[in-house]
Amino acid sequence: MTELSHIRNFSIVAHIDHGKSTLADRLIQSTGTVADRDMKAQMLDSMDIERERGITIKAQTVRIDYTADNGETYVLNLIDTPGHVDFAYEVSRSMRAVEGSLLVVDSTQGVEAQTLANVYHAIEADHEIVPVLNKIDLPASECDRVAEQIEDVIGIDASEAIRVSAKTGVGIKETLEAIVHKLPAPKGDRAAPLKAMLVDSWYDAYLGVVVLIRVIDGTIKVKDRVRFMQNDTVHLIDRLGVFKPGMLPVDELGPGEIGFFTAQIKEVRDTRVGDTITNERKGTDKPLPGFKPAQPVVFCGLFPVDSSEFEDLRNAIDKLALNDASFSFEMETSAALGFGFRCGFLGLLHLEVIRDRIEREYNIDLITTAPSVVYHVYMKDGTQQDLHNPADMPDLTHVDHVEEPRIKATILVPDEYLGDVLKLCQDRRGVQLDLTYAGSRAMVVYDLPLNEVVFDFYDRLKSVTKGYASFDYAMTGYQEDNLVKMSVLVNDEPVDALSMMVHRDRAEMRGRAMVEKLKDLIPRHMFKIPIQAAIGGKVIARETLSALRKDVTAKCYGGDASRKRKLLDKQKAGKKKMRQFGKVDIPQEAFISALKMDS
Numbered sequence: 001m002t003e004l005s006h007i008r009n010f011s012i013v014a015h016i017d018h019g020k021s022t023l024a025d026r027l028i029q030s031t032g033t034v035a036d037r038d039m040k041a042q043m044l045d046s047m048d049i050e051r052e053r054g055i056t057i058k059a060q061t062v063r064i065d066y067t068a069d070n071g072e073t074y075v076l077n078l079i080d081t082p083g084h085v086d087f088a089y090e091v092s093r094s095m096r097a098v099e100g101s102l103l104v105v106d107s108t109q110g111v112e113a114q115t116l117a118n119v120y121h122a123i124e125a126d127h128e129i130v131p132v133l134n135k136i137d138l139p140a141s142e143c144d145r146v147a148e149q150i151e152d153v154i155g156i157d158a159s160e161a162i163r164v165s166a167k168t169g170v171g172i173k174e175t176l177e178a179i180v181h182k183l184p185a186p187k188g189d190r191a192a193p194l195k196a197m198l199v200d201s202w203y204d205a206y207l208g209v210v211v212l213i214r215v216i217d218g219t220i221k222v223k224d225r226v227r228f229m230q231n232d233t234v235h236l237i238d239r240l241g242v243f244k245p246g247m248l249p250v251d252e253l254g255p256g257e258i259g260f261f262t263a264q265i266k267e268v269r270d271t272r273v274g275d276t277i278t279n280e281r282k283g284t285d286k287p288l289p290g291f292k293p294a295q296p297v298v299f300c301g302l303f304p305v306d307s308s309e310f311e312d313l314r315n316a317i318d319k320l321a322l323n324d325a326s327f328s329f330e331m332e333t334s335a336a337l338g339f340g341f342r343c344g345f346l347g348l349l350h351l352e353v354i355r356d357r358i359e360r361e362y363n364i365d366l367i368t369t370a371p372s373v374v375y376h377v378y379m380k381d382g383t384q385q386d387l388h389n390p391a392d393m394p395d396l397t398h399v400d401h402v403e404e405p406r407i408k409a410t411i412l413v414p415d416e417y418l419g420d421v422l423k424l425c426q427d428r429r430g431v432q433l434d435l436t437y438a439g440s441r442a443m444v445v446y447d448l449p450l451n452e453v454v455f456d457f458y459d460r461l462k463s464v465t466k467g468y469a470s471f472d473y474a475m476t477g478y479q480e481d482n483l484v485k486m487s488v489l490v491n492d493e494p495v496d497a498l499s500m501m502v503h504r505d506r507a508e509m510r511g512r513a514m515v516e517k518l519k520d521l522i523p524r525h526m527f528k529i530p531i532q533a534a535i536g537g538k539v540i541a542r543e544t545l546s547a548l549r550k551d552v553t554a555k556c557y558g559g560d561a562s563r564k565r566k567l568l569d570k571q572k573a574g575k576k577k578m579r580q581f582g583k584v585d586i587p588q589e590a591f592i593s594a595l596k597m598d599s
């Protein structure tokens, strides 16, 4: 139990790659929280995939004991927050558990789109913010310019920004002192009934569900019976502790403290982030304002390439979902792809992470169908349905109108690429909301349909700006537009996995691009194959794949059966990565490639 005046709770906000994890590592290391020999670079990024991609996904936390220059020892609780736009929701909720933030900006780069997005979460959570200029060891470091930019663009005082090199350790002591002296101590009442915030939870193979909490009032001890107020369930605390960063048991957690407990909870789904935890008896009657659960916004189908792996895929998805309440799934059958799952994700990165993990950790080859957003379809009979899969779009004659989700996108980009960025946004049906300059960088704000962003917008943005643009977005709401389902027919058979929702004005262009691509991607067969794009019954684009003139086996001399068989076997092996549609084999890459746009 630590006195409130000696606790500081904080998070670090930064744009990707500006050095958040490196700084966290330094703070942990310099305070002796982890012995040097145990120090692995980037302690806080626990999952392999995160380490490989260098991004932090799951919020983690660590308790640091620091003896300040005034001789007093403080407990500093750092909650690590994810830096990527898909996980904005996790950022905002973990911010509510702390009182302050270090705002880390790479002094060779300056403020980026995610710096802004994340610092706004901190401002919204009423944080005291300490600016930190990182990477001052690099020759390209421009602290004065970047400090000025922080003041101009974000509007907070950066005159006392701490100059740090998380790499060499310069400025780390100053950072620790600033945490103690500039960030406020938490408030709370020890004598009040228990009130704790459920900050995060995850599944551990040995312990079951581990719950991360921030105690607001009262105390929590092992063997306490606690109530989850939103869920209205009661659990017996069987283990209580803090992260240093390994799990260290404690007897009690009091106001202002951050720690974890386990209570024989089986599934992450039984724990709602943002829930208020109180005593079973004589608990508080004033729960904390709850968070809204994260809603999946991007959906796609995941199918095993080899249909005999369906059960393995089910097993993999079940396991992944145990630890990720924001990932949703249901079984789906596709005429073309067989049995699979329709899955919902927070965004494209989330999708990629899950797909990679299934392929890598569970060794299952997947076909991913086009990512789609959730449309609101209003029927003529006055009913409304949420459309998660373009293949399920009702017949147009019954549809009154369709609404699609829109986003507000903020893009920061060096001047010289601005023209290309504006063109890209315009091509994606964007409406410009704002354009301002901060030094030699432009900040553009666009209202865009999420649908136009989900597939390859990041890739396109990166390529037209040579990687210099940064991007962030937030959902703004739904808006009606002229949206229709485009189906694709190969050899007169509809390929449901290639259906997509498009804007009517762009349908022909998209249809043409799609059939042209498919013509290149589908190998020639022994017969002519028409490839068509259609809206309702109307064909809007058509290509024909001509027939193979020669039999592949024709080259073999008439009687040599074994050679002939070898050749056919070889063909068969090549077919493994193909799916059959009617009489036509379509290679797996065709599904992804055909959906990429070249605009």
Ligand SMILES: Nc1nc2c(ncn2[C@@H]2O[C@H](COP(=O)(O)OP(=O)(O)OP(=O)(O)O)[C@@H](O)[C@H]2O)c(=O)[nH]1
Binding pocket: 014, 015, 016, 017, 018, 019, 020, 021, 022, 023, 054, 055, 056, 082, 083, 134, 135, 136, 137, 138, 164, 165, 166, 167, 168
């Ligand atoms: N030269 C120099 N490099 C640094 C410094 N701090 C971090 N880096 C490097 O910058 C890169 C990004 O640092 P990270 O700590 O992974 O950045 P991050 O902000 O945690 O990134 P995400 O976890 O992806 O959000 C790494 O290659 C670090 O080694 C510094 O002070 N000086």
